[in-house]
Amino acid sequence: MKRFGKRFWLRRRRSGLVEKALKEVTPRSEDFSKWYTDVVRKADLMDYAPVKGFIVIRPYAYRIWEFIQSDLDARFRATGHQNAYFPLLIPESLLTREAEHVQGFSAEVAWVTRGGGEELAEPLAVRPTSETIVGEMYARWIQSYRDLPVLINQWSNVVRWEKATRPFLRTTEFLWQEGHTVHRTQAEARAETEQQLEAYRGLLKETLAIPAVAGVKSAGERFAGAVETYTLEAMMGDGRALQTATSHFLGQNFSRAFNIQFLDEDGELKYGWTTSWGASTRMLGGLIMVHGDNRGLRLPPRVAPIQVVIVPIAKGREREAVLAHCRQLLQQLSPHLRVHLDQRDEFTPGYKFNDWEMRGVPLRLEVGPRDIAQSQVMVARRDSGEKVAVKADGLAASVAAILEAIQDALYAQALEHMQALSFAIDDYHEAVAKDRRGFFWGNWCGDEACADRLQEEMSMTIRCLPLPNQPDPQHLRSGADCAVCHRPAEHRAVFARAY
């Protein structure tokens, strides 16, 4: 995707298109990246902070995050998890205890070396994730099999010094939740890992209207220190993949490193089996990139801070009457829905239409003298642009039904998009014909050399080895060879460019 030079904009200016183009965002099809950065700023989702890679999450975006939080929190609680909070700073000696783990994170850890005006005896790491400090504490808390399982989640911020950052998708500091559990048996820990992946899948599908491919990460893409990493890969509007949540089976790697031992029923001292799982504010980026369009954001009703906006068409003498009517509507709908009445005097209805569309409000009610006279309101859907008259009688029910329909329609559209850009391939070069846009399902021999070749030649990675029930466009073809080296293949894999 290339940027447009001065000549391009000069031409647009002369043609008179520039006025509109300046107010709108860059069309999505024209330059997806530019579109994305335009949208996150113009919809007041974020602003850049003074330090590289840090952003301010503005109230509108934070509200969406809160909906994600409460959804996940409910799911976690329903499966017996509790929230707790562990410290931000981790002593160097703790962070370095699990060999693979340190190696994976060392390059992106920020260190605190001074405090109270003095050099610290031991540098403190700003947590990039909390397995280590959690492990240290769990070792103290766990003595007996009767103490298991430990099912704790924490909502926190973490810092990873990234080289290239993008709003929400990859910021130096980000908000997330990280669950950390300890189990008596391997089977139980594995079940936990899968259960939490399902929780994320539920959030994505039911609340965020985002379909995803569930799978296992290849060894090269695995979380540092994990035995197995499960992932949900969603497809963005431009066909690239986004890892939206991960769930790790950590085996006994951390319990051995941190001495998380328990005396089992049989009198033997055993190491616990641990898991960790997380989802971050990156999901906000995914939400934007999956559903957004040329007019801006499109929010699924379940996470829309404002589900319904009422725009009065209040002109001349009828002004007060219309506003009064709108206030009444607001009263009527507010108990059931998140409704906002746009009473701003300084903007015309047309301006407000565009403004709320940019912010992704799912439904707009237009109320003018004509509607009042006919006992109706005009209802405009953000997802389809469709505008219809709806009877004032039973409006709350009608509106609720339309919101449900929008929620479903957004999921259906996203699913259709993912399916349309999912291809079965025999050889990785076939991706070129599709401009490398989409999920390419092919066989893989399991050799990292093939993954490297894919990376070098195509800038694509192995997103995951899909779980058995996933929507493979061609289903498993036994006996096929690796899409890269054409030796006998052991796995089915999804290849894609990723964020």
Add this chain to the structure above:
RNA sequence: CGGGGAGUAGCGCAGCUUGGUAGCGCGCCUGCUUCGGGAGCAGGAGGUCGCAGGUUCAAAUCCUGUCUCUCCGACCA
């Protein structure tokens, strides 16, 4: 971290080549008229030219450094 592009009013930009009083559009403020897809007229406010050094009588403009954004790669949620 490598390679491109860019930082001038809230937003989008011109001015820089050839140093000499900082501009335009939108937005903002006030007033009036408006209001069914980004309203009109009149008046007005707003800028340490990212930051720090240097050259010069004089720097937005030339030189050096630095910070930040952005795109394409490499590394990760």
